[in-house]
Amino acid sequence: MTYSHLFSPIEVGGITLKNRITMAPLYLGYAGEGGTITPLLLEHYRLMANSGAAMIVVENATIDHPVGSGSNRTIRADTDNNLNGLSELAAVIKKQGAVACLQINHAGRFSGTDKPIAPSSVDTFGKTPQPIASENIENIQEKFAASAQRVKKAGFDMVELHGGTGYLLSQFVSPRTNKREDTYGGSLENRMRFPLEVLSRVKAAVGDFPVGYRFLADEWLPDGLQLNESTKFAKALSDNGIAYISVMGGTYESFFLPEIIQKSKTEAYMAGLAQEVKNKVQVPVITAGRISSGNIAENILGTGKADLLGLARILWADPEWPQKIREGREKDIIHCDPGCKEVCMQLVMKQKPAFCPQWNPEKVRKFKDMFQ
Numbered sequence: 001m002t003y004s005h006l007f008s009p010i011e012v013g014g015i016t017l018k019n020r021i022t023m024a025p026l027y028l029g030y031a032g033e034g035g036t037i038t039p040l041l042l043e044h045y046r047l048m049a050n051s052g053a054a055m056i057v058v059e060n061a062t063i064d065h066p067v068g069s070g071s072n073r074t075i076r077a078d079t080d081n082n083l084n085g086l087s088e089l090a091a092v093i094k095k096q097g098a099v100a101c102l103q104i105n106h107a108g109r110f111s112g113t114d115k116p117i118a119p120s121s122v123d124t125f126g127k128t129p130q131p132i133a134s135e136n137i138e139n140i141q142e143k144f145a146a147s148a149q150r151v152k153k154a155g156f157d158m159v160e161l162h163g164g165t166g167y168l169l170s171q172f173v174s175p176r177t178n179k180r181e182d183t184y185g186g187s188l189e190n191r192m193r194f195p196l197e198v199l200s201r202v203k204a205a206v207g208d209f210p211v212g213y214r215f216l217a218d219e220w221l222p223d224g225l226q227l228n229e230s231t232k233f234a235k236a237l238s239d240n241g242i243a244y245i246s247v248m249g250g251t252y253e254s255f256f257l258p259e260i261i262q263k264s265k266t267e268a269y270m271a272g273l274a275q276e277v278k279n280k281v282q283v284p285v286i287t288a289g290r291i292s293s294g295n296i297a298e299n300i301l302g303t304g305k306a307d308l309l310g311l312a313r314i315l316w317a318d319p320e321w322p323q324k325i326r327e328g329r330e331k332d333i334i335h336c337d338p339g340c341k342e343v344c345m346q347l348v349m350k351q352k353p354a355f356c357p358q359w360n361p362e363k364v365r366k367f368k369d370m371f372q
Helices: 039-049 080-095 134-153 168-173 193-206 227-239 258-263 271-278 294-302 313-317 321-326 343-349 361-370
Strands: 010-012 015-017 021-023 055-062 099-105 158-163 211-218 245-249 285-287 308-311
Touching: 039 055, 039 080, 039 361, 055 080, 055 134, 055 158, 080 099, 080 134, 099 134, 134 158, 134 193, 158 168, 158 193, 168 193, 168 227, 193 211, 193 227, 211 227, 211 271, 227 245, 227 271, 245 271, 271 285, 294 308, 308 313, 313 321
Parallel strands: 021 055, 021 308, 055 099, 099 158, 158 211, 211 245, 245 285, 285 308
Antiparallel strands: 010 015
16 A cells, blocks of 8 residues: 555644654653653663654653653753753754654643642542642643743754643543633633643743644543543644644543453554544544554544544554655554553553563664663
8 A cells, every 4th residue: 555644744733744653652661760861861861762753753742740740750851950861862863854743741630749739639549639729820830831942942843731641731621620610610611721731831931832732532431531622622622723633531540440441452543532622622632542553543633533643552562663664664564452451551550661562582682771
C-alpha cells in the first residue's frame, strides 16, 4: 500500500508536520531523581525522534514540584535550574528532523506527595487530597504559564497541556472529582472554567507559540466525565485557540478494571472517542490506542476518525515502525505484546525504569547500564 494519508503533511498550529505520525507522551521513569534530564532520557528521545515520526511529544513535565509531580522522576519544567537540560532535550529531538513538543502537567490528586491538592476532597486510593483554596487558583494557573514560557525558551516547537489521565486539569472538568460549590464547580460551564483560564494565561504568556491539549474524552467510570459533556469542552478549547486536541480515554482508576484491560487489547480502541471529538471541533485531532498496523492507521485517517496518530508503546517497542510501514516491511515490526501483562506499566508503578520484553537483550542491557 502507498498509505497516502499516513505519509501526507499537515499543518498544526502554523507548523507543517511531514506526516501524520506523532509520538504520544509516555512516562517511563528515565528522568533522574528530582526530575533532571539524564543521558538515558536523551537517548530514548533521540531514538523516538529518529523513527521518522513527525512530532515527538515529551512525557509530562511538572509545573510545581513536588506537589504537582506524579513521582520524583517526573521531568521538571517549573525551574530554570532544569532549563539547560530541557534545551538539550529539545535539540536532540529537532536534530533528528522531528517537531519537538513538551507536555506540562499538575498531577493534582494523583501527586506522589503525602499531601496532594485537588479541586475537591475525593478519595484517591486511600489518600484524600486537600481542596484547592480559591485564592490559590490563580497561582496554579500562573505556574502553568511560567512553565510554558520555559518550554518555549528551551527551544521546543510546541507545548501541550496535560488534561488527560485524570490529572488536575481533567479533575476540574469531571463531575466525579469536582464537588466545588464556587464558580469552578457545579455546571459544566463552571467545571471547565479552570482549564480554559489556564489556556488563556498560557497563550498570553507564549504569544503565537502553539499550545496543544491532551484530552480526556471519557473516564470510563459510571459517575465520571463522559462524551456528552467532554465534547462540549472540546469545542470550547477549539473556540479558544488550542492548536490541536490529543484524545484519550480512562484514568488510573479505570485502567485496571477487567473490562478496560480487555478493551485496551483491541486495535484502535480509542479511535471512536477521537471521532466524536473531531465532529465538534475545527482543529486537528490526534487519536491513540494500540494502532499497530499500517492498514488500521490509514483507515482511521482515510475515514476521518482523526487527523493524526499518537503512537506510544507501539513506537517505543519498535522505533522503526514508520520506516517499516513505508517500506512494506510490516512483517518485520516488533509489536507491543498485549499478552505481556503490562510489564512496562508494572515497572513504572514500582518507581522503576521501564523496559520492553520485546527488546533484544543487548538493547535492554544498554538502557540498564545508562540508568542512574
